[in-house]
Amino acid sequence: MNKDEIVYYLKTTSEEEKKYLFRRADEIRETYCGNEVHIRGIIEFSNYCIRDCTYCGLRKSNRKLHRYRMTIQEIFEVAKKAKEMDFKTVVLQSGEDPYYRIEDLCLLTEKIKTELNLAVTVCIGERTREEYRMMREAGADRYLLKFETSDPVLYARLKPDSSYENRFRCLEWLRELGYQVGSGNMVGLPGQTIESLAEDILLFKELDLDMIGIGPFIPHPDTPLRNTKTGTLDMTLKVLAITRIVTKNTHLPATTAVGTIDLFGRQKALQCGANVIMPNVGPQRYRKDYQIYPNKICIFENADHCHSCIEEMIESLGRTVSSGFGHSLKMRMKDSTAICRKYLSSRIISR
Numbered sequence: 594m595n596k597d598e599i600v601y602y603l604k605t606t607s608e609e610e611k612k613y614l615f616r617r618a619d620e621i622r623e624t625y626c627g628n629e630v631h632i633r634g635i636i637e638f639s640n641y642c643i644r645d646c647t648y649c650g651l652r653k654s655n656r657k658l659h660r661y662r663m664t665i666q667e668i669f670e671v672a673k674k675a676k677e678m679d680f681k682t683v684v685l686q687s688g689e690d691p692y693y694r695i696e697d698l699c700l701l702t703e704k705i706k707t708e709l710n711l712a713v714t715v716c717i718g719e720r721t722r723e724e725y726r727m728m729r730e731a732g733a734d735r736y737l738l739k740f741e742t743s744d745p746v747l748y749a750r751l752k753p754d755s756s757y758e759n760r761f762r763c764l765e766w767l768r769e770l771g772y773q774v775g776s777g778n779m780v781g782l783p784g785q786t787i788e789s790l791a792e793d794i795l796l797f798k799e800l801d802l803d804m805i806g807i808g809p810f811i812p813h814p815d816t817p818l819r820n821t822k823t824g825t826l827d828m829t830l831k832v833l834a835i836t837r838i839v840t841k842n843t844h845l846p847a848t849t850a851v852g853t854i855d856l857f858g859r860q861k862a863l864q865c866g867a868n869v870i871m872p873n874v875g876p877q878r879y880r881k882d883y884q885i886y887p888n889k890i891c892i893f894e895n896a897d898h899c900h901s902c903i904e905e906m907i908e909s910l911g912r913t914v915s916s917g918f919g920h921s922l923k924m925r926m927k928d929s930t931a932i933c934r935k936y937l938s939s940r941i942i943s944r
């Protein structure tokens with residue numbers, strides 16, 4: 594699809610055309626990714642953040658939020674629990690919190706990799722190239738850093754204390770370092786046009802991402818964007834479906850945000866392109882405070898419940914729960930993952 598076609602489908606109100614789009618995305622998902630759904634357990638280990646993004650409830654100026662940090666040991670214990678529950682991947686996510694020294698995060702990653710044999714995805718925002726390198730050497734497989742919007746003017750408004758260029762520089766470093774790279778956007782941001790969403794999709798393709806997270810924007814009452822509108826399910830599903838059609842074998846999660854705006858949002862997403870789901874595995878007591886947006890689902894549940902609920906959801910759709918790590922489906926990754934493994938084992942042997 595070229596930009597005009599993408600814009601056309603993003604604008605369409607015809608039920609017939611939407612049905613066609615979603616069916617096509619579902620077929621392409623089946624052809625390129627199969628019927629397996631990969632489950633990744635998210636550990637939201639700190640809600641401290643040095644940034645002031647206007648959309649996010651974790652922004653540093655939000656004085657109403659009760660802040661918490663998990664210790665490295667606590668994070669490891671959660672990963673252990675995830676392993677016992679049969680998760681294959683843990684996602685270490687937080688606000689941008691320099692309190693955590695990279696050396697400690699490396700030790701944690703190495704311990705999770707060697708003792709638990711889980712795949713590790715890191716999602717802790719912008720760090721230096723050296724820090725990314727150290728994490729990769731410690732065994733981190735994947736990194737998730739959403740560019741949020743491809744529109745530099747909108748970006749500057751949303752992230753007034755961040756640099757658009759640096760975000761993309763980080764993505765480039767992550768690629769060079771051999772990570773499986775995930776990025777993504779938000780749909781329905783105030784001031785975002787259909788054309789700019791089409792540009793997001795074209796950029797997903799250009800960056801040849803291994804994973805793309807697409808979620809609706811949900812205004813948070815304690816942020817400057819409190820009086821704006823929530824992104825719609827309709828537009829989020831269209832962006833997701835077109836992204837599947839355009840990028841073919843990329844991992845696409847049915848995001849928690851889409852499940853927050855619609856009771857069956859994640860099921861619908863899984864039926865129009867998504868092949869990944871990322872439930873929370875963290876302790877229940879912290880969940881209500883990881884409030885990037887309001888009314889986030891599953892904050893009163895515990896990890897066991899979330900895992901079985903997700904399994905049931907996958908099976909009810911006639912799909913299967915993946916038993917593998919769910920690494921990138923792009924060919925290139927095979928080499929860099931192998932290179933990293935070799936590096937990791939040489940490090941372990943040499944100590």
Ligand code: SAH
Binds near residue numbers: 649689716779810
């Ligand atoms: N600090 C990390 C992790 C951010 S939280 C980073 O910068 O990468 C993970 C994602 O939540 C963000 O990338 C953003 O896309 C999403 N998010 C934040 N606030 C949101 C909101 N109000 N509505 C919807 N999604 C939001």
